[in-house]
Amino acid sequence: MNLRRLSLRSAATAALLACLAAAPAMQAPPPAPYTVLLPEGRQPLAVRVIGGQEMFALDELAKLFDLTVREDTLAGGLAISTKTQTIALTPGQGLASVGGRVISLPAPPARDGRAWFVPVDFVPRALGPALGTRLELRRPSRLIIGGDLRVPRIATQADPQPAGLRLTFNVAPATPHTVTQEGSRLVVKFDAHALDANLPASPSPELVPSIRAAETGAGIEIDLGPRFASFRAADAPGDRGAGRIVLDLVAAGETTAAKPVPEPAVDPPPLLELTPVTGLRTIVIDAGHGGDEHGARGPQGTLEKDVTLAVARRLKGAIEARLGARVILTRDGDQTVGLDERAAVANNNKADLFLSLHANASARPAASGAEVFYLSLADYGEEAQRAAQSSVPVPVLGGGVRDIEVIRWEMAQARHIDESAKFAGLVEGALRERVPMSVRALQQAPFRVLVGANMPAVLVEMGFISNPEQEKQLASEAFQGSLVQALLDSLVRFRDTRGGQEPLLPAGIGN
Ligand SMILES: [Zn+2]
Structure with a gap:
């Protein structure tokens, strides 16, 4: 499918576009600058919103990262050079080329007078690879973290208790720390370069007047008020490599009267996510292919479209029975459904999750095992290139055109990549417990069906139907x-990470 012929198939897509287009007109206050954390120190980096996109000035990036920026007036492109690599940008194209690899950006570079601006995602996607280092962009906390700096995320919750106040710090990843009383404050010090912490206002000012980040070092300072009597600190494991610090602050006069404070291991306080998320209320299951599109065909004639529909139907029943979530199938029969229509079903129903089911095929009969994908445009492995659904001509700096397997980075999925990656990891882990996995069990690829999904979205290749043994398996009830x-296990685990819902039912489905 040609880039210019991508059509807007659904009202949801159109509405999303309209809302993106309206964003710059709303005159939001200027966005807060980012902070760049590098081994050499920290620097503020101003950001501007242009065309609804947060952007950095190329000149600022050049100063910060020692880059040379050259404008190719003849070809109309920009060449941004590090000591070893050059990034090519083309005005009007949401793409960058780094050492011949094409990387997608959410918007083209923008110009204001003589100054050029690039989307903030340029830093992790293009600049990091060109510098040969990791540059992590944490949009919610306005951070860019370079190299191997340790900057744990800390989500804090303050819960009033009968005896005083409980502060729970969820620290991801778990980080060595100390808790000490220094005069009229408690200090939690972390073995880290900096903290990425959200700290709430104290709900008990008499006990704890304020909770704030330490001015130097990676620490949290908790001021102690007139009612403070004593404290107790306990560590508990958190989820997925996170750690949890539970600080119980006991108020004067409450010590003897109060009920014993429950052990954190027995009564873990709910996690507070850095960004507000809801649970899983609506899940869209996409049975790959259908109708005229048979998908892959096994040596015995088993069709991918039949396997995906059978699993989708069974999964729907299991989810409804066990999770109480609403499940919508993109098809519940043998009909053809367009790739964009599948994501539109999810968007129109405001689904919290999109799960696309497929069966794989390979020219190598021995190829076997399940693979889990989430969307990428930055990785162009061979598998990913085969999986790409469209080819667009991409102008090359200095003139000429070449064909590259790429799909335009459209609006929806980019915002959910982190959650999609998290879900994909959980799916991979849960599948590994029950079915054979491919050597490349977790991958990113530019699957067209995921691009338009405005929610976390994952595609599962459940096995290789081209492998005679796996064909039999895929067709079997067991x-x-x-x-x-x-898949149900992975949904339960994913839902556990999102909170805000009634207690979970057991995950077993009894067959
Ligand atoms: Zn397929």
Whole structure:
């Protein structure tokens, strides 16, 4: 499919576009600058909103990262050079080329007078690879973190208790720390370069007047008020490599009267996510292919479209029975459904999750095992290139055109990549417990069906239908049951990470 012929198939897509287009007209206050944390120190980096996109001035990046920027007036492109690599940008194109690899950006570079601006995602996606280092962009906390700096994320919750106040710090990843009383404050010090912490106002000012980040070093300072009597600190493991610090602050006069404070391991306080998220209320299951599109065909004639529909139907039943979530299938029969229509079903129903089911095929009959994908345009492995659904001509700096397997980075999925990656990891882990996995079990690829999904979205290749043994498995009740159970487990685990919902039912489905 040619880039210019991408059509807007759904009202949801159109509405999303309209809302993006309206964004710059709303005159939001200027965005807060980012802070760049590098081994050499920290620097503020101003950001501007242009065309609804947060952008950095190329000149500022050049100063900060020692880059040379050259404008190719003849070809109309920009060449940004590090000591070893050059990034090519083309005005009007939301793409960058780094050492011949094409990387997608959410918007083209923008010009204001003589100054050029690039989307903030340019830093992790293009500049990091060109510098040969990791540059992590944490949009919610306005941070760019370079190299191997340790900057744990800390989500804090303050819960009033009968005896005083409980502060819970969820620290991801778990980081060595100390808790000490220094005069009229408690100090939690972390073995880290900096903290990425959200700290709430104290709900008990008499006990704790304020909670704030330490001015130097990676620490949190908790001021102690007139009612403070004593404290107790306990560590508990958090989820997925996170650590949890539970600080109980006991108020004067409450010590003897108060009920014993429950152990954190017995009564873990709910996690507070850095960004507000809801649970899983609506899940869209996409049975790949259908109708005229058979998908892959096994040596015995088993069709991918039949396997995906069978698993989708069973999974729907299992989710409804066990999670109480609403499940919508993109097709519940043997009909053809367009790739964009599938994401539109999810968008129109405001789904919290999109899960696309497929079966793989390879010219190598021995190829076997499940693979889990989430969207990428930055990785162009061979598998990903085969998986790409469209080819667009990309102008090359200095003139000429070449064909590259790429899909334009459209509006929706970019915002959910982190959550999609998290879900993909959980799916991979849950599948691994029950079915054979490919050597490349977790990958990113530019699957067209995921691009327009405005929610976390993952595609599962459940096995290789081209492999005679796996073809038999994929068609069997028992194997499909294992797949359903594993996918259900991953949904429960993902829902556990999102909170804000009624207690979970047990995950077993009894077959
Ligand atoms: Zn398929």
